[in-house]
Structures are given as structure tokens and as C-alpha cells.
Amino acid sequence: MASTTAQTPAVRKAAAAQQAALDELVAMAAAYALDALAGVAQRMSSALLDMTAAGPDPQQAARRIRSGNLLKDNPYAFVHLASTGIELALRKEVARLAPALSKPPTEAPLTLSLVPMEEMDDQLAFAGISRSFDIACSERLASLGVRLGMLLGRELVRASHNPFRPEVFLRALQEAWREFEPDADSHGLILPLLRTGIVFDFGPMLDLLSDKLKPARGERFAKTDDSAAARAVKARRDAAVTQGLKQLFGAAEPAFGADLDIPLIANLPQGSGGWRPSGAAGFAVAAPVAGVANAPAPHAAPGQPAGSHVAAPAGQGVAMAAIPAPLIEMLEKLSAGGVAAGAVPAGVPSQDVFYLPRLKQSLPQGSLSRGDETTLDLLSRIFETVLLDESIPQETRDLIAFLQVPVLKAALKDRSFFFEEAHPARRMLDLLSNVGWEQPGGQDDPVYRAMRRGVEKVREEGRPDAFAAAVAEVEASILEREQVEAQAIAGPIAQATRQEKQQAATRSAKKAVATRLAGEQLVALVGTFLEQRWTPVLTLAYVIEDSKPGAIDNATRAMDDLIWSVKPKATQEERKALISRLPGLLTTLNKWLDAVKWQDAERLQFFAELAECHAAIVRAPIELSPERQLELAVEAAQQDAMRRIAQEQAAAGEEDVPDVKDPAAASLATLVRGMRVEFTGKEGIRKLKLAWVSPLRTLFIFSGAGKKEAFSLPAERLLDAFRTGSIRVLAPEGVVGRVLTQAAGEAAMNDAHHDALHAAG
Known part of the structure; x- marks a missing residue:
């Protein structure tokens, strides 16, 4: 008997958030494919009309000419069929990936059936067609699979179950061609065209999807938000x-x-x-x-404390109404x-x-x-x-x-x-x-x-x-x-902001490099290069991100591609991918190194040694079957992705947060603009107002009484001042709130004392 489990509102909310995220990924992938399909149709038409690849069969050549002209004359119809088919295929794959997020299917009796030979042949054919795409995108597929697993609360999503694997798109293109081409004998023409160079590049699309699932960066240079804890x-x-x-x-x-x-x-x-x-x-x-006029002041009765009230004697001018x-x-x-x-x-x-x-x-x-x-x-x-x-x-x-x-x-x-x-x-x-x-x-x-x-x-x-x-x-x-x-104080604020931004950028760059080097078995050449030469590049990228959006992602992706390029390549497809990606990688590296002005002979020596490393990788012998090569490539990519993303999460969790166990750090965390403080030093007591707090709370600017002085203090100096007791934060609320708080506290103490006496009695 099947049992049903009622979902709590929290569970339903989490499931709705997961489904919304998956729907957004599908929309992004479908939009990327739609933008690229016009070029795919043009390249397919040109390939079909190229008679140098037609072969000796005249009927086959005639089919290629008819199909090529049909596609050339009606590209928009094919693009519409292909884009619609890709989106439907992606949604089906997502439904299979996360069936709990979809409407539960009705139970059906379990039946056994044989797979037709035609379907088996089709599966084998597509396994061979998609192998080159899978290997070329193994790193990106693995990263996306790990992030999908995190979204769905799993360890990872295997490449064979990834809804955005190349095979899903290739099959959708085949189905669109069969619907587009009325001649059944020409349906087989599509298979040789499903290759790199004709089908669009899946790499940028996988990067977009993976970036969408990345958590937000910890350090941004936004306005300081001090209000959450203070409001509570x-x-x-x-x-x-x-x-x-x-x-x-x-x-x-x-x-x-x-x-x-x-x-x-x-x-x-x-x-x-x-x-x-x-x-x-x-x-x-x-x-x-x-x-x-000239009314004498009332005086205290004998034995009564000074200032206590006594009734004024008659005739002394203190008139009290009887009613x-x-x-x-x-x-x-x-x-x-x-x-x-x-x-x-x-x-x-x-x-x-x-x-x-x-x-x-x-x-x-x-x-x-x-x-x-x-x-x-x-x-x-x-x-x-x-x-x-x-x-x-x-x-x-x-x-x-x-x-x-x-x-x-x-x-x-x-x-x-x-x-x-x-x-x-x-x-x-x-x-x-x-x-x-x-x-x-x-x-x-x-x-x-x-x-x-x-x-x-x-x-x-x-x-x-x-x-x-x-x-x-x-x-x-x-x-x-x-x-x-x-x-x-605009000048000091601008200077302090620039200084803090540079320090934060350097810290983020070092953290990003350290995250990728931890646990990686890289050649010493690349490891040293990343630590000494690429850290300044990433620092620059973090600094200019606001004015040039995408700089951080570009520099980070170049670093990841460089790390991937010096890893062993066990398949011919991986080596082809390396050769095809090297020109773009080297161009990106050189542009960034020019930006940080690294122009000496050491740079030439680095690229010469890097070229020798890449040549050795390409020339290494291959003694494995294609299937085993693909398995090893996918497995290595998944392990690398899991390790890298786990390190990214660990690094993101190490943000600089106040140590709640340290009273000085807790006091520093409560400082907000407009607060009044007292500094005790050799000059005596100075009463100051906190005029500005830097975005990352590393610098504080104070203004003195009468606005005759303004100076800045780093967070470290303020921590020392809190620890030594040389700084005191005056009551943040107004005088009315301060007095009312004291009065309410005294009332509570009196009530507690009264209750204790009543209980004792």
C-alpha cells in the first residue's frame, strides 16, 4: 500500500525554489541555442551542398542537393522546429532529473519489454557522435553537474543524467531535421553533420549555466549595511x-x-x-x-531632608486650589x-x-x-x-x-x-x-x-x-x-575607499589562487606563475569589475583554462580540444599580463616552457579504447569539479565576520555612522562623532567637536582601543529613550523585588 507524506510549507517553498531555478536554466539554454541555430542551419546547408563530400553515389548526391537547397531556402522553419524541440527535450530531461518537483505520475504496473534493434543502433550511433562533444566539454559538464547536485541536495549529477549534456541537443536537432525534411531517405543525412565545426559550441552555454548556479561573491564594494543586527x-x-x-x-x-x-x-x-x-x-x-512678589521660599521641617515638600504656611503666597x-x-x-x-x-x-x-x-x-x-x-x-x-x-x-x-x-x-x-x-x-x-x-x-x-x-x-x-x-x-x-572630508573618504578596495581585491585574488592550487597536482611552472604573476592580474580584475563588468569571470576562467591545459589528456578529443583552445587562451593570458605590465624576459621564458609542456601532452602515447578514454576523462573532470567547488565553498565561508566571543570585536561591529564616542588619551578626553564607515568596515573617520578636526582610524586600532578601554561608545539613543530605558529597568527590578517579598511572606 502506497503511503503519502504531507509536505510542510518549508518543503514546498524549497521545492518551488528548486523548480524555478531549473526552469530558469532551461530558458537560458534554450535562448542560447536559439541565437546559435541560424548559424548552424547555414553551416549545415553549406556542408550538404559541398559535392566534394558527396561520394560516388549519384542518388546520394541528388538527395544532398535537394536537402541543402531546402534548408538554404527555409532556414527559419528549421530554426523554429529545432529551438522548440530543444526546449521540450530540456524540460523532459529536467523532469526526469527531479521527478519530485513535477506532478507525481500515476502508478503503473511494471512491465518488461525488449529494446528494438533500431533503437539500440541509434543509441550506439549517438554515443559515438556525442563522444567528441562530451570530452571537449568534460570540465564544464562536470562543474555544472556538481552545482546541479548542490541545487537538488545531492552529491552530483552524473554526466549521463545531466539535462544539458550535448546528446540532448544533438537528438533534438535530429528530430527537427526529420520533421523538416519530407523525404525519409534523406533523414540519415543529418548524422554526419552533427559534429564540431557545424553544431554550435556548448562550452559558453555550460559556463553560463554554471555561473548562474554559483553563490554570490562574498566581497563587494557596496554601501555598508550595519542595520540588521542593530534593528534586532x-x-x-x-x-x-x-x-x-x-x-x-x-x-x-x-x-x-x-x-x-x-x-x-x-x-x-x-x-x-x-x-x-x-x-x-x-x-x-x-x-x-x-x-x-517677594514670596518667601518654603523651608524644610525640622528633621526633614532638604528639598522635601512641605505645605507652605498660610499667607506665604503658595496658593493651592481646593478643587x-x-x-x-x-x-x-x-x-x-x-x-x-x-x-x-x-x-x-x-x-x-x-x-x-x-x-x-x-x-x-x-x-x-x-x-x-x-x-x-x-x-x-x-x-x-x-x-x-x-x-x-x-x-x-x-x-x-x-x-x-x-x-x-x-x-x-x-x-x-x-x-x-x-x-x-x-x-x-x-x-x-x-x-x-x-x-x-x-x-x-x-x-x-x-x-x-x-x-x-x-x-x-x-x-x-x-x-x-x-x-x-x-x-x-x-x-x-x-x-x-x-x-x-570627501577627499579622505575617496582615498580611503580606493585603499580599502585595493586591499580587498588583493585578498580576494590570493584566496582564488590558493583555492585552485590546494590539492591540485600541477607542474611547478604553472603553480609558480599563478602565485607570483596571476595574483596581480586577479587583483586588477577585482578592482575594475565595477567599471568593466565581467573582468573577474574572464580572468578566473583564463586561470582555470590554464590549469586544465597542463593536465594529462588521455583521448584524442581532449588533445584536439587543447589545440583548438590554446590560441584563445594564450591571447587572453597575454592581454592580462600586458595590463599588469609584466614585460621582462622572464615572461618569454614562461611561455616557452609552457609551449614545451603542451607539446609533451599532445605527443604522449594513447593505449586506451575510446570508451575507456571517455570514462577516464569524465571521471577525472567530475573529481576536479567536486574538489574545486568544495574549496570555493570553504573559501566563501571564511569571510571576515566579527568574533562574537571577542567583546572588542562585538563592540566594533556595533559602530554605525552618527554614533558618539569618547577617546581617553594623553590629551585627556575627546568627544567625537563617527562621520563615515568604509564599505568593508576597515576604516573609520571621526569628526571632533565643532568640526575642527577629522581623522581616520583603521579597524585594528579601534579593536585595540576597545580592548584597552580607551574608547567608550556613548548611548546611541536619544536622551528620552535613555531615561525611559533606565526608568523601565528600575520598574522591572522593583516588581521582581515585590514578587520575591510576596513569595517569602
């Missing part, structure tokens, strides 16, 4: 932050607030930056209350009263504006919903982090201070501020803090002026789209500055 890491981090923030906000609660007067920000303390609690030194004493209201309503009243609106005056220090971290202390306990309270806490933490960061210039911090109330209102109206990096208000805050870190050139700097105009727009208009318009203007000014900076 960022996605995991964002998911964790989102989960933590959801726990912080919790379920929605009714929002209550209070009318209050807003205190002015106290004099900012000098510190090293980072998050500090509101009770830190410098924030212990509240500022005078806005709108209340709570949502925080957003209080902020709207503040805006209407002019506290949060108005143009940004030039030179106004941040101590004269509203300070967000003090707001919560001015509110009655329990007057805010959990959502409003969490929003206020997070934004207080964000702004205090920025306003205490000494790496940001004071003029930039002054601008950021004016954004406290507008950003708070935006976050209260749309909580996606905490979850979406592209939120306009969040983007505005990140832009100002990051651009400020790059030390703009004072208030006359175009970027600083755009930042100031953006802050004024946000404060004056107060609409949600005001943030988006301000962000667009700031980003446009940053883009203009980056274009100027790119022009400034």
Missing part, C-alpha cells in the same frame, strides 16, 4: 521598555489636579550630569513663586496666563524660566491620576538629565528649558510620546540635546538659529503640528551642515 537588538530593547512603561502607567484613573502658581527654576548647580533626585544639592531650596483638576487643565491656564508662552528672549538664562521637576512638589498629594503623575515624573527626570548635562553647551540648555511646559502638554495629550521615537515633541527634544552635544558655533551658528526659531514656534503657537514644523526646520539645517561636512 533595538527591537528587543524597545519591547522591554514598552512593557516596563505600561507597568508604570498602569490602568487609567480619573485625573485630578489643582490650580497653582508655577515656581521659577532655581540656579542650576554645577555637576557631572545624569539623573539626580530633586533633593540634590542646589535644588534643596524652592525658588520664589511666580506671580507672588482638583486634571494636570492638562492647569497647564492650559498657565499658558493663558503667559507663563508658558511668548517668544524666547535672547540671552535669557534658564534660571529665569519654569522648572518642571519642582512642579510635583507644589501639588497636593494625591491630586494627580496615576497616568498624569507618571507622565510628570518621567518628563521631570528627562529634563533634569538634560539640564544638568555639562556636555551640552549652556546656550542649548537654555533653549531646552523653554520646552518644558510645551513638551509636558504634548505628552499628556498623546502618551505615544513615550513609545514612539518619531513623536514630534520627543524628536524635537532629542534633536536639540544631540545637536547641542556637537557644540554648535554659538548663537550665530545656522543650526542654533534654526533651533531657536523652532523653540519660539512651539511656545508661541502651542499646536501639536508646531513641533513637527520645528523638527523639519532643524533637520533641514542639520542636513545642510552635514553636506558641508561631507564635502570637507
